[in-house]
Amino acid sequence: PDPLRQRGAFALSEILVISDRLESIAVSPEGMANYYDVLVQGAFGNYRDLLRDVALHPCMGLYLSHLGNRAPDPGNNVFPDENFARELLQLFTIGLWWLHPDGTPQRDAAGQLIPTYDNGDITEFARVFTGLAFGGSNQNFALWPRDFTTPMKAWDAEHDCNQKTLLLGT
DSSP: OOHHHHHHHHHHHHHSOOOTTSHHHHTOHHHHHHHHHHHHHHTTSOHHHHHHHHHTOHHHHHHTTOTTOOOOBGGGTBOOOOHHHHHIIIIISSOSBOBOTTSOBOBOTTSOBOBSOOHHHHHHHHHHTOSEEOOTTOOSSOSOSOOTTSOOEEOGGGSOOSOOOOGGGO
16 A cells, blocks of 8 residues: 555665675565564655664674674774675765765866875775674574664674764864
């Protein structure tokens, strides 16, 4: 009875993509169905709320590899995975280039496109998405037990609690 909401959710699924190509997601059809339900529920809602729900969904966490992302420990050569942070900036939110209100790209004095972020921003955003693991009955920062229908849980002991500098020095 809600074809417009379903079309909206389908359009969102073409942007906020996950895939069953990962074996761990392919064997969890209930997780993929639950992910789509999140898109249906958020189709007419606030995009910020939808991005939070998508970021915390274990299927997205596995697909873009921020589930199990640990705080940096350079001494042990541990650095947060930057995959989700990059996609969040490039595909899900601000895109690659600064735009004018009419959607045309902004250019600097030399005629070059002006980037919206750089690799340093990605590194800082990756630190935001640390300390997330399966929710539900999971009692520690572990990949088991797996519950693909419950949002990921934050584990302070694995999260980078240090100050982060994000876009434009914020």
